[in-house]
Amino acid sequence: LIGYLNGKFDDLERLHISPLDRGFLFADGVYEVWMCYDGRRFADEQHWQRLKASLAGISLPFPNLQGCRSILDQLVERNAQQKGTAGIYLQITRGVAPRKHAFPEATSPTLFAYSFPFQRPREALASGVSVHLIAEMRWTRCDIKSIALLGNVLAKEQAKGHGAFEALFVREGHVVEGTHSNLFAVRRGALWTHPLGPFILGGITRAHVLQLARSAGMDVREQALTVEELFQADEVFLTGTTTELMPVIQVEDRSIGDGRPGAITRELQRLFWKSTAFPPPLEFNELP
Amino acid sequence: LIGYLNGKFDDLERLHISPLDRGFLFADGVYEVWMCYDGRRFADEQHWQRLKASLAGISLPFPNLQGCRSILDQLVERNAQQKGTAGIYLQITRGVAPRKHAFPEATSPTLFAYSFPFQRPREALASGVSVHLIAEMRWTRCDIKSIALLGNVLAKEQAKGHGAFEALFVREGHVVEGTHSNLFAVRRGALWTHPLGPFILGGITRAHVLQLARSAGMDVREQALTVEELFQADEVFLTGTTTELMPVIQVEDRSIGDGRPGAITRELQRLFWKSTAFPPPLEFNELP
Numbered sequence: 095l096i097g098y099l100n101g102k103f104d105d106l107e108r109l110h111i112s113p114l115d116r117g118f119l120f121a122d123g124v125y126e127v128w129m130c131y132d133g134r135r136f137a138d139e140q141h142w143q144r145l146k147a148s149l150a151g152i153s154l155p156f157p158n159l160q161g162c163r164s165i166l167d168q169l170v171e172r173n174a175q176q177k178g179t180a181g182i183y184l185q186i187t188r189g190v191a192p193r194k195h196a197f198p199e200a201t202s203p204t205l206f207a208y209s210f211p212f213q214r215p216r217e218a219l220a221s222g223v224s225v226h227l228i229a230e231m232r233w234t235r236c237d238i239k240s241i242a243l244l245g246n247v248l249a250k251e252q253a254k255g256h257g258a259f260e261a262l263f264v265r266e267g268h269v270v271e272g273t274h275s276n277l278f279a280v281r282r283g284a285l286w287t288h289p290l291g292p293f294i295l296g297g298i299t300r301a302h303v304l305q306l307a308r309s310a311g312m313d314v315r316e317q318a319l320t321v322e323e324l325f326q327a328d329e330v331f332l333t334g335t336t337t338e339l340m341p342v343i344q345v346e347d348r349s350i351g352d353g354r355p356g357a358i359t360r361e362l363q364r365l366f367w368k369s370t371a372f373p374p375p376l377e378f379n380e381l382p
Numbered sequence: 383l384i385g386y387l388n389g390k391f392d393d394l395e396r397l398h399i400s401p402l403d404r405g406f407l408f409a410d411g412v413y414e415v416w417m418c419y420d421g422r423r424f425a426d427e428q429h430w431q432r433l434k435a436s437l438a439g440i441s442l443p444f445p446n447l448q449g450c451r452s453i454l455d456q457l458v459e460r461n462a463q464q465k466g467t468a469g470i471y472l473q474i475t476r477g478v479a480p481r482k483h484a485f486p487e488a489t490s491p492t493l494f495a496y497s498f499p500f501q502r503p504r505e506a507l508a509s510g511v512s513v514h515l516i517a518e519m520r521w522t523r524c525d526i527k528s529i530a531l532l533g534n535v536l537a538k539e540q541a542k543g544h545g546a547f548e549a550l551f552v553r554e555g556h557v558v559e560g561t562h563s564n565l566f567a568v569r570r571g572a573l574w575t576h577p578l579g580p581f582i583l584g585g586i587t588r589a590h591v592l593q594l595a596r597s598a599g600m601d602v603r604e605q606a607l608t609v610e611e612l613f614q615a616d617e618v619f620l621t622g623t624t625t626e627l628m629p630v631i632q633v634e635d636r637s638i639g640d641g642r643p644g645a646i647t648r649e650l651q652r653l654f655w656k657s658t659a660f661p662p663p664l665e666f667n668e669l670p
Contacts, residue, residue: 097401109400110398111399111401112397112398113385113397113398113399113494114394118399118403118406118529119473119531120529120534121532122532122535125407152532153536153539185406192498195534195538195561196535196542197535197539197542206401230522232521233532242409242530242533243407243409244440244528244529244530245521247408247410247484247485248440250483251485253484
């Protein structure tokens with residue numbers, strides 16, 4: 095795989111950073127992930143806007159936007175991922191400097207990026223997954239897509255240990271989001287998801303699905319669910335850039351609905367993949 | 383400066399890590415800092431114990447202890463820092479692996495270390511410093527000395543913007559700790575500091591000063607102070623490995639006591655430096 099680091103394209107294995115990079119010492123950086131369908135970045139502008147907001151959140155000046163776009167274009171071309179689905183990862187840190195907490199003066203940011211082939215998990219998207227609940231322990235600026243992801247890592251690992259696809263954080267009795275996804279539930283015919291704010295990342299797919307649901311005339315509520323409300327939801331699903339729209343059929347040891355992806359989840363999956371202008375991973379008329 | 387990375391000693395500038403190191407992508411690692419007096423690591427065993435606890439906190443197996451000790455010994459020797467005060471930094475991450483939140487299998491940890499000359503800030507230690515209060519936004523596992531330090535970085539930078547030496551975090555009305563130091567206050571003759579638990583790092587110097595105070599017959603209370611109690615404290619100081627014992631004479635725009643380091647702070651400074659068996663940075667009989 096070809097990657098990019100501070101002006102240079104090379105094999106990912108040959109790219110190296112200093113251990114004095116503030117990304118390595120302090121998690122002093124932010125990142126963004128795009129999904130590409132046949133080489134086209136989905137919701138491209140929205141990802142740049144979120145990156146801008148994340149950088150502003152940590153007071154790091156935004157680099158040359160046009161230059162960044164061109165880097166991502168070249169990565170996809172060089173990696174011959176114009177066909178099919180692929181991901182692009184971009185990380186910006188405050189750069190290399192002697193270790194001191196406060197911002198260094200006159201240090202250039204580090205810009206690291208690579209693209210990767212990504213096969214969508216057809217089986218899971220068709221059949222649904224289970225999720226594990228975990229007490230929130232992360233910071234209160236989850237709206238910043240920072241690389242300070244240790245809490246997410248520990249929660250995801252715990253979910254994996256429970257055989258679950260994702261961990262959902264519970265803050266003061268309310269389910270907020272997953273370690274790399276947003277949460278939706280269908281309850282009494284309405285679509286619920288946690289409101290924007292400091293406790294969740296403003297997911298691009300989250301916003302897109304909300305728009306699709308509203309356009310389809312659904313009753314949408316950006317309101318947090320309690321754990322009990324989640325257990326009793328008729329349908330549950332997760333959204334994310336590479337997660338797309340993933341049905342949840344089990345929360346802890348309790349089945350959601352009849353234990354199969356629900357009708358509204360299916361309809362939103364259909365609308366979502368239609369909007370990508372790319373073949374969906376599922377044949378809807380073959381689904382149970 | 384000579385550093386160490388995964389088996390190799392070299393100029394710090396020539397050491398390089400992969401951008402796929404989980405320390406860089408996820409802040410998936412922990413660190414430790416030692417102070418050396420004439421080449422001797424102060425409270426050495428306590429630092430290893432804390433490192434062990436931090437590693438256990440993120441479920442990362444502890445590497446060969448004897449080998450680690452030898453690395454630190456060699457760093458100090460090679461950097462010719464046997465005389466005077468110096469610091470040693472050691473960081474362990476979960477290693478290099480394709481980017482996925484959950485722990486990778488069969489990946490070796492990354493071990494990075496370097497020592498650095500450190501001149502103690504005589505003026506500040508003599509005259510005292512001011513501190514800035516900031517709403518807590520970090521995660522609830524501050525007892526783990528993790529490299530997910532973005533919240534500490536942002537707070538310290540904000541303190542710097544206010545001309546303060548350190549930022550103190552306030553959680554639910556109580557002052558917990560600084561971005562790289564623990565907080566103490568003298569109040570009605572007793573010495574107060576926040577109790578151990580998930581909201582603060584168990585400082586080695588904090589524990590040492592508590593022991594010194596108890597041995598000197600002081601009334602010690604491991605109890606959190608409210609912001610108002612801090613403002614009205616008779617004396618305030620910070621502790622930390624390289625911060626040692628730093629008087630605080632101002633919190634926000636309010637003076638503490640008579641605006642000069644207090645008598646108990648001075649006595650604890652004296653006892654602390656005596657215990658280091660190394661010349662103190664201050665001549666006590668010349669102090670105001």
